[in-house]
Amino acid sequence: MTLPYESDDDQAADRYINAALRSRDAEAWRLLASDAHVEQTDRVLRAMLDRIAVARTHRTAERATARVRALDGEISQAEYQRDAAEDATRATKAAHFETLVREHHRLIAPAARKLRGDDVRDELTDLVLALGTAIDAHRAAVLASGAEPSPADRALWARLTTLDVPATADGEGRTSVEELVGRHAAKQDDFGRVLAEIILDTAGDETSVPRAALLTAWKKAVGPMLAAEEKTEFAAKGKGSLATEKLRKTMGHLERKGLVKRSGPQDGQRLDVLDRQGLEELADRAR
Template identity: 60%
Template sequence: MGLPYAPDDDHAADRFVNLALRNRDPEVWEELVSDAYVEQTERVLLGMLDRIAADRAHRRAERDAARARLSAGETSRAEYDREVADEGDRARKTAHFEALVREQHRLVAARVRRLRGEDVRDELMSLVVALGTAIDAHRTAVVAGGGEPRGADRALWERLSALDVPVASGRTSLEALVKDHTAAQDDHGRVLAGMLLDLAGDGSSVARADLLDVWKRTVAPTLTSQEKAEFAAKGKGSLVTDKLRKTLGVLERRGLVNRTDQSLELLDRPGLVELAAGRA
């Protein structure tokens, strides 16, 4: 069918996408996420989200000003209540539209990542980090065991510092990347261990649903909007739950917990105490 504007005409695209969000025509969206238009469509959706955020901040300032006028006796309670009711209606409509925009952006961003090859890059980087982590663990085990490393061991370990990899700020050694990755995992491990101990009390297990609720309330505020958006663009669900899944995997490999369908069994309470205290 083709779109009635060029891939560089973002003004026309904004009007068109606005209508498309309401009509939800599958054929139209196939055009909007085609290779020629998908990056523009993402720009437009991100622009909409920026405007929604700015409008929300403006409305918040208006509410504060209205409360101040009421406190100062410059407006009546009835007038203030009408303003609050009108604001509530606008907020509900905006929230509905924002949900539509975010839903489509998640799908569009995933197409953009595939077009740019970013999904392949991320998968390869995950494999590189996993390999580097295994090499680091091997080095730690050999040194801790008191054995004499072989030439092949030393050559393998040297690759950790010799191999550099791309990161957001430029490039860094694989060793530094593994160190940062391990530190982040350790931080989440300490948080999770403390949660499990608190939720279990004197018991030996924790309901997974209870843990998820506490984890979300604790960890979600520590993640930036950009981190969440970038992860959502990968089409892998929630960043918060992904971090819980990976951190639980670390605790399982250490023999501290065991996952069942509905609960988590605490296998090594002293070990969890050590981890929660930052001594593990």
């Protein structure tokens, strides 16, 4: 058995996958997950999720408009209630379909990532980023000390601008290691400002705060900062929540700045405030 469309015909694939989602045909999904089609299947499922998100936003806007029209008397309460009930029915069906799509995408995405070499690319990018960050920190320390850089120092620093990094998972094109490090630092600072403000608000006058107490406010604050595609890509790795991963990395970022320190066991971890003024200065930049 083969699939009834070519690997570059996404419209036909969309129709076939739509039917397969409802039929749960095991043989169909075996073929959809085959090396010949898994990248296309992944692409089509992600496009479905994007359309679902757009439709949800559109429905929310329509509900808000209908509510205003009802309050202004442009439509009767009976009409508003009828439309709201119909919308609720559509939303329930859409939510069920979204669950099906996400369930199957979680199974398809890892195979697609493996075939594309995404995991290897991401690991190598992380290694290059860590090395570049260390070189950048070394350069800053030497220059701040007023010491004369050695020829070896200058040769090492030059590699930041001469070495290129291929396109990354977040959609950035080919760039130098120095630009990659700069972008990464800017993103870390953005998240750091958010976390600094949350820590200060949560801790109050205390010098320590439970990590768990930060989670709700953190997820609410960073949710809009995370692209839907980035969340989907991270979910495909099977490593949990992207927001939680960002929190872990941002806590490390603040630790390296000497602002906080993690303490206690993993299941009861706390964040100790080491430099309240530094946190306040960082948080103020977000205002």
